Amino acid sequence: MITAPAAGIYVHIPFCRSKCRYCDFYSLPDREHQIGRFVASLVTEIREAVDEVKGWKFDTVYIGGGTPNLLTPEQLGAVMQALKDTFGLEGLEECTMEANPGEASEAQLRGYREAGVNRISFGFQSFDPKLLQFLGRIHTPEDNFTSFEMARRAGFDNISCDLLFNIPGQSLKRWKADLAALVALGPEHISTYSLTMEQGTPLSEEVARGAIRMPEEETDLAMYTWAREYLAGQGYDMYEIGNHAREGRACRHNLHYWRIGPYLGFGPAAHRFDGEVRSWNVRDLDEYLKRVEGGESPVAGEERLTPVQLQNEKLAFGLRLREGLSVTEEMGYESVEAFVEVYGAKLEQLHDSVVLNADRLSLTEKGVLLADSVTAELFLDEEGEL
Numbered sequence: 001m002i003t004a005p006a007a008g009i010y011v012h013i014p015f016c017r018s019k020c021r022y023c024d025f026y027s028l029p030d031r032e033h034q035i036g037r038f039v040a041s042l043v044t045e046i047r048e049a050v051d052e053v054k055g056w057k058f059d060t061v062y063i064g065g066g067t068p069n070l071l072t073p074e075q076l077g078a079v080m081q082a083l084k085d086t087f088g089l090e091g092l093e094e095c096t097m098e099a100n101p102g103e104a105s106e107a108q109l110r111g112y113r114e115a116g117v118n119r120i121s122f123g124f125q126s127f128d129p130k131l132l133q134f135l136g137r138i139h140t141p142e143d144n145f146t147s148f149e150m151a152r153r154a155g156f157d158n159i160s161c162d163l164l165f166n167i168p169g170q171s172l173k174r175w176k177a178d179l180a181a182l183v184a185l186g187p188e189h190i191s192t193y194s195l196t197m198e199q200g201t202p203l204s205e206e207v208a209r210g211a212i213r214m215p216e217e218e219t220d221l222a223m224y225t226w227a228r229e230y231l232a233g234q235g236y237d238m239y240e241i242g243n244h245a246r247e248g249r250a251c252r253h254n255l256h257y258w259r260i261g262p263y264l265g266f267g268p269a270a271h272r273f274d275g276e277v278r279s280w281n282v283r284d285l286d287e288y289l290k291r292v293e294g295g296e297s298p299v300a301g302e303e304r305l306t307p308v309q310l311q312n313e314k315l316a317f318g319l320r321l322r323e324g325l326s327v328t329e330e331m332g333y334e335s336v337e338a339f340v341e342v343y344g345a346k347l348e349q350l351h352d353s354v355v356l357n358a359d360r361l362s363l364t365e366k367g368v369l370l371a372d373s374v375t376a377e378l379f380l381d382e383e384g385e386l
Contacts, residue, residue: 009083010265014285022198025066027067060253126167280301339361
């Protein structure tokens, strides 16, 4: 058992009303009749984890999916009560729940707030009805505005909203209009993501057979660059490559992931990490229910990270943060000199993309645009060599 610093809890709700063509998260349409049974199993899984993490202090809970707002406030309340009974949660600072625009009433939102949710995350994706239809979203632009206003009235003073760019048929002008519309609402947090083709999704299959053509790389880059500059000018700090927040409103839960911190995960396909071992639940609702109801563990597998794997992950995720990461405190080198002994030649080669300032390693402006390729250059091989 590992004594962990502040940790997070992720709860996966696998139900949704409609599967978007780009989504590769584990989610299931037309299974809402199983929600009651699922909640009972989820509560059981949570309560049986009491002995796994004695000494852990949890400061965040994130309820994702799927579409968590398909649970009633009472059902969500039962899940939250199980978490409180099992883990205490006396130090809980942030409890986020994802929600789809147009799918939760104001009364529901008030109920979620009363159950302990203090941060709501809306998947707006766009304000253009044609783009929403292309993506397979079932809400309208009007639902974006209405849901946001209802969340404010329900007492949420910490709202995050997602927008997608690099969508086929989306112009830079349209993207600028979407950003302006969102900023006018005044959320505390904005996530901007480039639409990507995840293997096995309808979108990737349509692109592969030539039915859909993705935008050119130059368009993708122009949209990303505009978002960064525009949101910075509107008071949203880019604290992570795709995430922007008002002062003090960065997503605490996601910072656990980006800093390779510990977290628990509950529900089908959920992952957990204790600082050394990562494990994951079965990615199948029926198998999950069968196991939990039968008194078995839903864990499907685990891997113990080697020191090299752990260091590579710290680099990959830590460099996504604007602040970068400490080569001594976070990467574990005895001194900056010891770090430079290993990475010095590579840092010199990548001097325009990555910078070492005192003991913090971070990306330059150019490096941010090339983050994936830059971090890959810094990965150690299995023998710990560059």
